[in-house]
Amino acid sequence: MSEVDSRLVLDALVAEGDELDALVAEHDWTTATPAAGWTIAHQIAHLAAADANVVAAIRTPDAFGTVPKDSDLVAAEGAATPRDVLLEQWRSGRAEVVAALREIRQEQGFPWFGAEVTAQLMAPLRLMETWAHGQDVFDALGVKRNPTARLQHVAFLGVTGRTLSFYAAELPIPQEPFRVELTGPDGEAWAWGPSDAAQRIRGSAEDFCLRVTHRRSRAETGLTAVGDDADTWLDVARVFL
Known part of the structure; x- marks a missing residue:
């Protein structure tokens, strides 16, 4: 994508x-x-x-x-x-x-x-921040939020923020390619990275966005990882320093 x-x-x-x-x-x-x-x-x-x-x-x-x-x-x-x-x-x-x-x-x-x-870059960054801080408000009020296709832009930042995630955690930057496969709110498939990559992340787009913006812990999502580096990424994932 x-x-x-x-x-x-x-x-x-x-x-x-x-x-x-x-x-x-x-x-x-x-x-x-x-x-x-x-x-x-x-x-x-x-x-x-x-x-x-x-x-x-x-x-x-x-x-x-x-x-x-x-x-x-x-x-x-x-x-x-x-x-x-x-x-x-x-x-x-x-x-x-x-x-x-x-x-x-x-x-x-x-x-x-x-x-x-x-x-x-700034356009999706403003969208991501509005969505993330908006999630805090939804959570504070106990209001269920209906995910939309706008999550694609937040997910894109999450994917491109992989290097940042490892850097911020003071871990070696993996050189192996990654594959991220997410399911959008309407069941659509969103994917980044080569289809044959050994390091893989799968799950819902909403869970991925909640994780990379630190609005949910990894345990609170249904995200799965294949490969040691992918597993580590889910632990340290972020889109901002």
């Missing part, structure tokens, strides 16, 4: 944000979420700040180095903002980040934390 046009991912990002928006608009933002010390307000504040950072990185790249890097502090400051103000900031920021990513070439680079990224 190859990379997807970022413009299509942006459509999915809009839908992901709208789904979370509809949920949080109906509930108390002081509700604690699974992230230690973070309420729903903290989750929304974090997403709003991250969107603002993307816009700043694209439109004023020379000033990006001054962006605050302490996510807990930024989330706490945002969470103290009146709810209606924070909600409007998040809504307008979501629209701005999509507009900014649509304005530039997919391959155009801009600064990000510790690296340079492109619109083609």
